[in-house]
Amino acid sequence: MQRFQCEPRQDWQAAVEAVGFDFHTFDAAPYWREEAFWQFTPAEIEGLEACANTLHSMCMQVVEATIADRKLPLFGITGLAAELVQESWARRDPHLYGRVDLAYDGSGPPKFLEYNADTPTSLFEAAIVQWYWKEAVHRGADQFNSLEEGLIERFRQLLRGLPSADPRRHLHLSCVVPNLEDEGNLKYLEACAIDAGFATTRIDIADIGWNAQTRRFVDLEERPIARMFKLYPWEWMVREEFGANISESGTQFIEPAWKMILSNKAILAQLWEMFPHHENLLPAAFDKAPIARLSPNGLVRKALLGREGENVTIYDPDGSVAQAQDGSYGAEGYLWQARTNLAKAGPAGTAVLGVWLIGDEARGMGIREADGLITNDNCHFVPHIF
Amino acid sequence: MNGLSPLVLALAGIVLLAGCDDDKKAARNNQAPTGQQAKIYKDLDSCLAEAKDMDQVQSCRAGYQQALAQMAEAPRFDDRARCEDVYGPGNCVPRGAYVNNGGGGFIPFMMGYMMGGGFGGRTVYQPVFIDRAGAAYAGGSVVSNPRWSGGDPGPRVATAPSSIARGGFGKSAMAKVTVGG
Numbered sequence: 001m002q003r004f005q006c007e008p009r010q011d012w013q014a015a016v017e018a019v020g021f022d023f024h025t026f027d028a029a030p031y032w033r034e035e036a037f038w039q040f041t042p043a044e045i046e047g048l049e050a051c052a053n054t055l056h057s058m059c060m061q062v063v064e065a066t067i068a069d070r071k072l073p074l075f076g077i078t079g080l081a082a083e084l085v086q087e088s089w090a091r092r093d094p095h096l097y098g099r100v101d102l103a104y105d106g107s108g109p110p111k112f113l114e115y116n117a118d119t120p121t122s123l124f125e126a127a128i129v130q131w132y133w134k135e136a137v138h139r140g141a142d143q144f145n146s147l148e149e150g151l152i153e154r155f156r157q158l159l160r161g162l163p164s165a166d167p168r169r170h171l172h173l174s175c176v177v178p179n180l181e182d183e184g185n186l187k188y189l190e191a192c193a194i195d196a197g198f199a200t201t202r203i204d205i206a207d208i209g210w211n212a213q214t215r216r217f218v219d220l221e222e223r224p225i226a227r228m229f230k231l232y233p234w235e236w237m238v239r240e241e242f243g244a245n246i247s248e249s250g251t252q253f254i255e256p257a258w259k260m261i262l263s264n265k266a267i268l269a270q271l272w273e274m275f276p277h278h279e280n281l282l283p284a285a286f287d288k289a290p291i292a293r294l295s296p297n298g299l300v301r302k303a304l305l306g307r308e309g310e311n312v313t314i315y316d317p318d319g320s321v322a323q324a325q326d327g328s329y330g331a332e333g334y335l336w337q338a339r340t341n342l343a344k345a346g347p348a349g350t351a352v353l354g355v356w357l358i359g360d361e362a363r364g365m366g367i368r369e370a371d372g373l374i375t376n377d378n379c380h381f382v383p384h385i386f
Numbered sequence: 387m388n389g390l391s392p393l394v395l396a397l398a399g400i401v402l403l404a405g406c407d408d409d410k411k412a413a414r415n416n417q418a419p420t421g422q423q424a425k426i427y428k429d430l431d432s433c434l435a436e437a438k439d440m441d442q443v444q445s446c447r448a449g450y451q452q453a454l455a456q457m458a459e460a461p462r463f464d465d466r467a468r469c470e471d472v473y474g475p476g477n478c479v480p481r482g483a484y485v486n487n488g489g490g491g492f493i494p495f496m497m498g499y500m501m502g503g504g505f506g507g508r509t510v511y512q513p514v515f516i517d518r519a520g521a522a523y524a525g526g527s528v529v530s531n532p533r534w535s536g537g538d539p540g541p542r543v544a545t546a547p548s549s550i551a552r553g554g555f556g557k558s559a560m561a562k563v564t565v566g567g
Contacts, residue, residue, distance in 0.1 A: 206556035242554030
């Protein structure tokens, strides 16, 4: 794999806006960057695809074992959250998508950093924006990207066997409004759901109603919500006022509650315990002592429920702090992971490879670059080809 | 406040509603008694016209402002046609007409505003919408319906807020910029 500098398209803003990308720039700084791109060999792409499929399958085994062995408290999942996880897993509530973040610079096997399994974003950029960039700039090249086909297929599976009057044929999609990025991802998923045959309604998460008589969640027109895609963290839902109504409501949530296990950094320690020294895993534990000697490059401390790089601290081998980002997470506890090398992007920058799982299958990839060591919400999306 | 001019549309039938027998009715419906009168005005001027002192003038103004703010909660539709199916032709506007950064979608005109009628005697201010059949809604409840009195769109009691509660999700996000990862 190699990173190339290039000239962005002269009218790149107009070009990406033409495909519906209206959050390409945040606070005057471009989030979408096409003055560079990554080129992979077909073998590298095959390796990344296989790695993501393997990791997903291992993670699903951890979910099974965690619930069977009653280990949810290790994840900080207790009370109502634990009930919802168990119920949704017992029903095998379907999941839609997730993104495994990998450290990979072309040498050695890719290493698993974490699983964005509950509220992953940058889907639209990976599925649409970089595809049209490739079509415009590298028409003959290929791209690890069958995301849209994957999403539509997955939505079709969710409709399979449902009679035409089944309320689950109507998908409500919800996120925090206003938020251009989250709404952009939501609208894209809605378009795929419509393509697959769903009726859809978008609703601000704060507009969701609870009908105390029918014991159902309802939309603004007071229609019951049978199925809802929510771009909103499960751990927030369970602690909010309506959390107590979730089980009773009968609403099928996508992603399902059992994804709380995958999106929790504690899974990294469980993976290392179940599959020690697997080539795609970094040593990880709740305590740094057991993994310190396995981590010659230093350690990374992550909040169990941290998002967007918040509450991540990176330590050098001598124990000094190489980079730290504060944030609002961490009360739930921390996890230690061996530090590994990220692909270099420019003089001080780093790149993380996000491979998208649609259902249980790796279907595409998006690359995000950070100016430093931590990939946070100031990172940039950079396209790729192979 | 652009987009309010269509309020000059006639607002037949809505006048004022009293709490009189509500408490019994509320008890039967297993709802908190309203404990106070709820009144509906078609606009600020009609409220001011009834005001007897400066307190009431203030109350009219505050109520109108709060009802306008509540337009953020108005039923939202993806397209004008679906909105008009419910509220009648010409009775819907882009959400942005009432709501700053209102995004997409259409909502019905505010055809009036209701003051009072909250749980436990709390005063609430709600925008009033009228559907194509002439029924008036405030806070999710029907507050006036021509069918109730044989086609006479006369005043009816205002009910306590409906059994639909909202806002039970989303509070954790208020301090956050984005929830994705």
